[in-house]
Amino acid sequence: MKPLKLLALFVIPLGIIIAAVPPDRVKHFRLSADELLQEAGAGVQFVSPDVVADMLVQKDPSLRLIDVRTPEEFDSYSMPGAINIPLSSLLSDEYTDILNQEAYMNVFYSNGSVYANQAWMITRQLGYENNFVLDGGLNYWFGNILSPEAPSVTSPNEEFAKYDFRKSAAAALGGGGVVATEGSATAVKAVKPQVTAKAKKKPAGGC
Amino acid sequence: MGPLAPYEIISENTNFLLAFFIGIAFGWVLESSGFSSSRKLAGIFYGYDAVVLKVFFTGAITCMLGLLFMSLFGWVDLDLIYVNPTYLTSAIVGGVIMGAGFIMGGFCPGTSFCGAAIGKIDAMVFVVGLFIGVYGFAFTYGFWEKMYFAKYLGEPKVSETLGISDGLFGLFMVVAAIGMFAVAEWAEKKFPREEY
Amino acid sequence: MSNNTSTERSRKYLNPYLGGVLLGLVLLAANFVSGRGLGASGAVKSVVATTIEVVDKDATETMPFMKEYAGSHSGSPMKSWLVFEMLGVLVGGFLSGAVAGRLKLKVEHSPKITSRRRLIFALAGGILFGLGSQIGRGCTSGSALSGMAVLSLGGFITMMAIFGTAFALAYFFRRNWI
Numbered sequence: 364m365k366p367l368k369l370l371a372l373f374v375i376p377l378g379i380i381i382a383a384v385p386p387d388r389v390k391h392f393r394l395s396a397d398e399l400l401q402e403a404g405a406g407v408q409f410v411s412p413d414v415v416a417d418m419l420v421q422k423d424p425s426l427r428l429i430d431v432r433t434p435e436e437f438d439s440y441s442m443p444g445a446i447n448i449p450l451s452s453l454l455s456d457e458y459t460d461i462l463n464q465e466a467y468m469n470v471f472y473s474n475g476s477v478y479a480n481q482a483w484m485i486t487r488q489l490g491y492e493n494n495f496v497l498d499g500g501l502n503y504w505f506g507n508i509l510s511p512e513a514p515s516v517t518s519p520n521e522e523f524a525k526y527d528f529r530k531s532a533a534a535a536l537g538g539g540g541v542v543a544t545e546g547s548a549t550a551v552k553a554v555k556p557q558v559t560a561k562a563k564k565k566p567a568g569g570c
Numbered sequence: 571m572g573p574l575a576p577y578e579i580i581s582e583n584t585n586f587l588l589a590f591f592i593g594i595a596f597g598w599v600l601e602s603s604g605f606s607s608s609r610k611l612a613g614i615f616y617g618y619d620a621v622v623l624k625v626f627f628t629g630a631i632t633c634m635l636g637l638l639f640m641s642l643f644g645w646v647d648l649d650l651i652y653v654n655p656t657y658l659t660s661a662i663v664g665g666v667i668m669g670a671g672f673i674m675g676g677f678c679p680g681t682s683f684c685g686a687a688i689g690k691i692d693a694m695v696f697v698v699g700l701f702i703g704v705y706g707f708a709f710t711y712g713f714w715e716k717m718y719f720a721k722y723l724g725e726p727k728v729s730e731t732l733g734i735s736d737g738l739f740g741l742f743m744v745v746a747a748i749g750m751f752a753v754a755e756w757a758e759k760k761f762p763r764e765e766y
Numbered sequence: 767m768s769n770n771t772s773t774e775r776s777r778k779y780l781n782p783y784l785g786g787v788l789l790g791l792v793l794l795a796a797n798f799v800s801g802r803g804l805g806a807s808g809a810v811k812s813v814v815a816t817t818i819e820v821v822d823k824d825a826t827e828t829m830p831f832m833k834e835y836a837g838s839h840s841g842s843p844m845k846s847w848l849v850f851e852m853l854g855v856l857v858g859g860f861l862s863g864a865v866a867g868r869l870k871l872k873v874e875h876s877p878k879i880t881s882r883r884r885l886i887f888a889l890a891g892g893i894l895f896g897l898g899s900q901i902g903r904g905c906t907s908g909s910a911l912s913g914m915a916v917l918s919l920g921g922f923i924t925m926m927a928i929f930g931t932a933f934a935l936a937y938f939f940r941r942n943w944i
Contacts, residue, residue, distance in 0.1 A: 369783070370628065592792060594854040597855035597858025597859035599792055616940065630793075633803075653918045654903065673931075673936055678895060679807045679907065680905070685859075689869055696895075728918070
């Protein structure tokens with residue numbers, strides 16, 4: 364009986380300890396500070412508003428806009444189809460499935476890009492992929508996409524193409540501009556940002 | 571921070587090398603606990619030798635406690651540890667067939683390799699049988715396929731199914747294991763086997 | 767234990783609880799390193815898949831079993847974690863047997879039965895175990911032991927099915943063992 368008693372003496376207290384402590388709720392950081400600094404420095408998280416506008420116009424199903432402002436701000440105005448995840452409740456369990464996924468391209472936005480960028484930093488550090496930040500935020504969106512300013516006559520052709528695109532996008536999205544100038548609205552073809560491969564991988568099946 | 575391979579802290583080849591060393595430790599522990607002897611293994615079913623029960627459950631609770639504590643200290647990410655998927659029908663049917671194989675052959679796959687390594691001819695024959703069985707499955711796969719994928723329940727943990735925390739279920743398992751060991755030691759005294 | 771010889775014999779083996787703790791540590795190491803538990807029948811499956819591929823190169827497209835295998839495993843079948851692990855088991859078992867002086871070519875069986883009968887049953891048991899481990903997605907080590915350690919529901923069900931059946935059938939095969 365002696366070895367059994369010895370074993371019981373060890374494992375039963377350990378069992379009681381593990382039953383008594385709260386389960387591990389730590390969100391493990393998956394990216395080192397160096398890696399994050401490198402990504403943030405390169406600005407890979409920013410998506411240009413033109414790309415977002417194009418995806419919205421084309422009703423790209425992979426786009427998911429996430430408003431990180433407060434619910435009140437979200438209620439007063441939000442971008443088409445956006446969902447609201449206030450920055451303060453970003454780490455709440457109910458949003459994990461939305462933020463940590465591979466199917467959608469999540470684009471955070473706030474008034475400027477500061478809060479959205481913070482949301483990206485936090486989720487990125489948790490190792491989540493496929494989250495991006497709307498460059499310039501709502502301020503830029505309003506000022507330049509929904510009510511584009513006509514470029515001066517001396518501007519290069521690309522500027523005009525961009526202007527045409529923005530005007531037509533604004534029309535489609537219910538913004539200020541109404542009639543597109545002649546010329547093709549599809550001149551600026553949106554390029555989907557490169558989505559990096561998932562680093563971690565689940566081990567394959569058992570025996 | 572573990573697990574090492576899914577986090578890509580170690581390369582694939584290092585992982586294979588470590589697999590080899592872990593295998594050596596596995597084989598050593600199995601053999602030195604007496605798992606290379608089919609009569610010792612089968613003893614559990616007649617009460618004369620409960621070594622299988624003791625080693626098997628002590629191993630399971632040790633690893634379980636180890637994983638729970640390592641997760642608590644943030645050393646291992648349980649989300650990345652492979653949890654066997656549960657296909658209810660095939661788990662039961664497969665288990666019943668394996669149980670019949672166990673009582674007839676006296677080995678399970680791991681222990682038969684161990685027995686074969688120290689020259690047990692019955693273990694070698696069992697290994698040959700294993701290969702025949704797996705080939706048999708490979709060529710009759712279509713016949714089993716429907717049942718093979720029936721009643722898929724995802725990858726649930728028992729604790730989730732029961733709605734309790736991992737730790738609490740761990741405690742239950744530890745207590746249950748110690749209780750079983752006590753019964754087994756009683757049975758060993760009650761049904762001694764004549765030595766040969 | 768009843769007599770002196772058995773004490774002699776059991777002294778050679780590790781105490782089962784010590785063996786169990788060591789087994790648990792090995793299993794823990796496997797989980798920590800590779801994120802998966804131990805296994806045995808998976809290595810057999812890899813070898814089987816390799817040989818089928820060598821004999822019939824189109825098998826991956828034509829045989830449903832091979833399709834399923836290719837779907838869940840990447841790369842060459844022999845370059846698998848479990849194959850390396852099982853090679854280690856052979857080495858480890860041999861070393862332990864050599865140290866303890868248990869290396870001997872023999873058929874172990876109850877004095878009440880012949881070697882021939884033992885070998886026939888070993889073969890039948892092996893066939894059943896091979897088949898069952900494929901249907902149940904893992905054997906005693908891969909599904910029951912590793913599954914229980916990670917609290918997998920499937921692992922517990924498989925474990926209970928294996929031991930329950932073996933207990934239920936024990937009576938009919940008692941002559942083989944006692």
